[in-house]
Amino acid sequence: MPRFLDHASPDFEAAFAALLAAKREDSPDVDATVAAIIADVRARGDAALIELTARFDRVTLTLQTLRLRPEEVAQAADEVPDRVREALELAAARIRAYHARQIPDDAEWTDDAGATLGWRWTPVGAAGLYVPGGLATYPSSVLMNAIPAKVAGVERLAMVVPTPDGALNPAVLAAARIAGVDEIYRIGGAQAVAALAFGTDTIAPVDKITGPGNAYVAAAKRRVFGKVGIDMIAGPSEILVIADSDNDPDWIALDMLSQAEHDESAQAILVTDDAQFGRAVARAIEARLETLDRRAIAGASWRDFGAIITVPDLAVAAQLSNRVAPEHLEICVADAEAVAARITHAGAIFLGQWTPEAIGDYVGGPNHVLPTARSARFSSGLSVLDFMKRTTIARMTPAALRVIGPAAETLANSESLGAHGLSVRARLDRLND
Amino acid sequence: MPRFLDHASPDFEAAFAALLAAKREDSPDVDATVAAIIADVRARGDAALIELTARFDRVTLTLQTLRLRPEEVAQAADEVPDRVREALELAAARIRAYHARQIPDDAEWTDDAGATLGWRWTPVGAAGLYVPGGLATYPSSVLMNAIPAKVAGVERLAMVVPTPDGALNPAVLAAARIAGVDEIYRIGGAQAVAALAFGTDTIAPVDKITGPGNAYVAAAKRRVFGKVGIDMIAGPSEILVIADSDNDPDWIALDMLSQAEHDESAQAILVTDDAQFGRAVARAIEARLETLDRRAIAGASWRDFGAIITVPDLAVAAQLSNRVAPEHLEICVADAEAVAARITHAGAIFLGQWTPEAIGDYVGGPNHVLPTARSARFSSGLSVLDFMKRTTIARMTPAALRVIGPAAETLANSESLGAHGLSVRARLDRLND
Incomplete structure (x- = not known):
């Protein structure tokens, strides 16, 4: 009750x-297993991927079949009933329209001291999208992860999806195609996360990995965090x-x-x-x-x-x-x-x-990848911002340096960081020459 | 050379x-030690904090001295030379002005289907700021972490700073005062991170922890990630x-x-x-x-x-x-x-x-907490956004549901999520009555 x-x-x-x-949540401690899998993929690359996929997914891959060929994707997508494909297209258009409004503005201004300040947003270079295989493969999740990345301007979006016993949901491939996914690999689990983070001969490494997965996938994402960016552990x-x-x-x-x-x-x-x-x-x-x-x-x-x-x-x-x-x-x-x-x-x-x-x-239209387990206290749903980063920009003029430089020198010296202080002092001295 | x-x-x-x-980076594997420290603080709270601080910092704390009293902070801040305090104040004003421009806009619009969509940003409720003790205590880092939190609207900002052998840099307290830090505790290491994440009788838990630290602090932050938000591992x-x-x-x-x-x-x-x-x-x-x-x-x-x-x-x-x-x-x-x-x-x-x-x-003015070790490929410096989160908003009308509801029902059924489909269907049926 x-x-x-x-x-x-x-x-x-x-x-x-x-x-x-x-x-x-009953999350088993799989950390040691996951650490071994990651080390194996780092050491042996594609060979490890093929071996681990044979063991866990009971599928025999080769260097030629690791990645789905475009015509395989197209063919599978064509198997999807028209009604479903049309619904995916309507969903994609609405998700795209919502997320397009999230693209952040760059900024630049000059302040009273004469310093020009601002920031600029740029997309992540390459992103990896984890899609669970088996029963819980949701084409809607492919749209929700892939579209924000593409709206952000991510040039290369690589998707991994395990195919246990060879099974692959055509609707997942249709969604990937609609969302503009660039590469799709038949791998899953911690080995797929390792391949995306560190790369193999066949799979170039990415900068950010998103998407839901089981305890092994979550543990692998936590482990590669820092080497690449990850989304929330759902x-x-x-x-x-x-x-x-x-x-x-x-x-x-x-x-x-x-x-x-x-x-x-x-x-x-x-x-x-x-x-x-x-x-x-x-x-x-x-x-x-x-x-x-x-x-x-x-x-x-x-x-x-x-x-x-x-x-x-x-x-x-x-x-x-x-x-x-x-x-x-x-x-x-x-x-x-x-x-x-x-x-x-x-x-x-x-x-x-x-x-x-x-x-x-x-x-x-809004994203369905959302913070769970009370983490909405400090985090947000997936968005375009998850696939972009901000570079801050500053330009001083001699006049601006004269105004704010002495304070920087004072603080540097108070923190015993001599070269910091001298780098400001050398310039101030030139101004006073 | x-x-x-x-x-x-x-x-x-x-x-x-x-x-x-x-x-x-030569980061020793301290994970097992850190796990034990966190478990100890969760189990025994303040008693564990006091014991661990005696062991690691050689300082005897009591329930009464764990937290610095406001007059202690004020007194220490007064010890700071005027020139340094004025430099901190100039820095704080400039950091505040820069970060105030980062406050994101809320949005709301109604689209062609008649759906009202948007999002709203809200601050994190409570944030914790880790400040290293000993030699590498930088008052500038206090400003860089605390000011974005306060600009974001964080109501409660708790700072932890270890005082090895009783030493505490007065300039750090001056910076905390200028930046508006609400609470300061004389603790550090993994035990301080655990106290901020899980709370003790004396220290209420926070939602987000930022600030630099040694290998123990970094490992502790990685471990509590998910329970609370953290910033990058620097x-x-x-x-x-x-x-x-x-x-x-x-x-x-x-x-x-x-x-x-x-x-x-x-x-x-x-x-x-x-x-x-x-x-x-x-x-x-x-x-x-x-x-x-x-x-x-x-x-x-x-x-x-x-x-x-x-x-x-x-x-x-x-x-x-x-x-x-x-x-x-x-x-x-x-x-x-x-x-x-x-x-x-x-x-x-x-x-x-x-x-x-x-x-x-x-x-x-820009933040000095920045992505290291090539992580600028996927992440940004600390900002006001790190202390806020976005809630997405959607409101359908009957007319909007009539337009986009059938596609949702189709996708729900294609994903075998029957209740999802029925929740839309029940409403569409009412419209057709």
């Missing part, structure tokens, strides 16, 4: 703290819905189940100011769970991590939501904007009952 | 690759100078030495289109090394990792610089902007001979 919490109850704080602290998905009684309980139930069905460790929380509505949603969830295809997964998630919380008013709802810092936040109340204005930590907000979270997973 | 490389030489590519690959400092013969060799020598004096693993590289000028800079460096206070450190850095590279023209200089992706890039040529326009990877650019890199370390 999911937990029912009432803010008015004397044990609420303890129950809510327990909900926040619930350990939802945890299980979560949704928090703030809803008043003026909603169809079945709609809210479906929205919550659409997180629960991702993963047994996913979490769906309803916060409502109407206890009776809360019970109605709980009943609707049970009813839907009887017929849902993924009822085993969704049911386990709901049973183990689901919660329905009753609050006296919507201000309290917002406070509790901020403590959860949910990946997805649906606000289904009369004045959703007023509640949204109180939200300080959330990955993505969906306003009003006509905005089911599933819209955001596919066609809304 | 530093390396002299000539782009025209047949073995240039091998020599340049060796320069890029030179292992400059490596040894580096500078690349592109200079033509129209420069004073002594100025360029001092600029290069001002990186070399930071650390025996620092790297200074000159790229010039005039071999004779290159030799003149090398002589000037040797001359300055005779009298420099930090000549032991700077000399080792220059001897082991320094390089002077001769190129046929400035376009090649820019290409080589991009392969290095230097933390600091000085461009001292007639048309510095033209060379800068060719730069794709660099942490910070300093234009023209009147802009010694040391200006950027203190009073220029």
Whole structure:
């Protein structure tokens, strides 16, 4: 049974703290295995990749078949039903339009001292996109990772996708093609992350790796962090819905189940100011769970991590939501904007009952790669900025150096960094000659 | 002796690759020690902090003295010479002005489908700032880390600084005061990082930790990444100078030495289109090394990792610089902007001979916390954005859902995510009733 919490109850704080602290992820310690795999790929390159792929994916690759040929990609993409391809194209166009607005501005100005200052944004040179194989291959994730990179101006986008027992979802290749992925390799796991980070004879190294993966992929990304950039280490998905009684309980139930069905460790929380509505949603969830295809997964998630919380008013709802810092936040109340204005930590907000979270997973436009496990307290969803970096720029004139140089010299000397001080002093002396 | 490389030489590519690959950091594997320290702080809180501080810093703290009292901070700050305090204040004002321009804009728009989309930026709730103790305590680093956090709107900024044998640099406290740091604790090492990430009875946990530290601090930050946000793991400092013969060799020598004096693993590289000028800079460096206070450190850095590279023209200089992706890039040529326009990877650019890199370390305005070890390929210097996060926003209308909902349903079903599809379908059916 999911937990029912009432803010008015004397044990609420303890129950809510327990909900926040619930350990939802069962991530095995695979670090030693991953370290060995990375070392192997660094030492033996393609040979290691081929051997590890044979062992883990039961697929025999050669130097010629490691990378998919363009005609293989085209052919697979053609197998995708027209309706799906058209839906991917609509999604891609909307994701592209949203992310195009994220391209940051360069800046340059001259200040009172006469110093010209500013910054310039440039794209990462090459990015690698990890796409899980097997059952959980989501073409939508390919769009969500690849399009921001391409909008940022990344010239080379290499994708890796394992093909366990030779299986590869054609829709993933169709999405890659629509998004403009440049290279696709039939590899996965820690070995694929190592190949992207360090390169092999066949695969040139990249500068940044993004995309979801299992515990091995996550451990490998953490290990290569620093050598290349990585995105967040994603945890299980979560949704928090703030809803008043003026909603169809079945709609809210479906929205919550659409997180629960991702993963047994996913979490769906309803916060409502109407206890009776809360019970109605709980009943609707049970009813839907009887017929849902993924009822085993969704049911386990709901049973183990689901919660329905009753609050006296919507201000309290917002406070509790901020403590959860949910990946997805649906606000289904009369004045959703007023509640949204109180939200300080959330990955993505969906306003009003006509905005089911599933819209955001596919066609809304915003990215569906979002901070999980309370990390919305300090991080953001994937964006164009993840594929760009900023170079700061400064130009002094002799006059500007005269104004601010002496302070630099003073601080350098106070930090016992003599050459720093002298590099300023030598120039100031010339000005005084 | 530093390396002299000539782009025209047949073995240039091998020599340049060796320069890029030179292992400059000797980072001991302290991960097991750090894991034990973190576990201890999580288990025993303040008691562990006090015990570890006694062991590592030889300082006896109590629950009452863990945190510096405001009057202690004020008193120490008053000890700082007026000239230094005024220089810190000038630096702080300039850093604040530069970073204030980085505050990102929120956005909201309605698209053709009738969907209202956008995003909103909010500050991190609480940030922790690590400040090294002992010899390498730099008040300028306090300003560079604390001011962006405060400009971002971070409400609570907690600083940790170890006081080995009781020593604490008053200028560090003066800088903390000027920058608006809210809390200061006398702790350091992995134990301080653990306290900031997980909290103790005395220290509330933070959401983001920034600031430089030794191998223990770096390993601890890597371990708590995910629980909290962290900044880059910094490596040894580096500078690349592109200079033509129209420069004073002594100025360029001092600029290069001002990186070399930071650390025996620092790297200074000159790229010039005039071999004779290159030799003149090398002589000037040797001359300055005779009298420099930090000549032991700077000399080792220059001897082991320094390089002077001769190129046929400035376009090649820019290409080589991009392969290095230097933390600091000085461009001292007639048309510095033209060379800068060719730069794709660099942490910070300093234009023209009147802009010694040391200006950027203190009073220029841009941040001096910059990507090292070639990570400017994928990351940026510290900024206001490191202390903020973006929440995406979407609102559909019934009409918008009618336009884009069917594509979401198609994709959800193609990914076998039934509840996702049903959450859209239930609403579309209502519209068709």
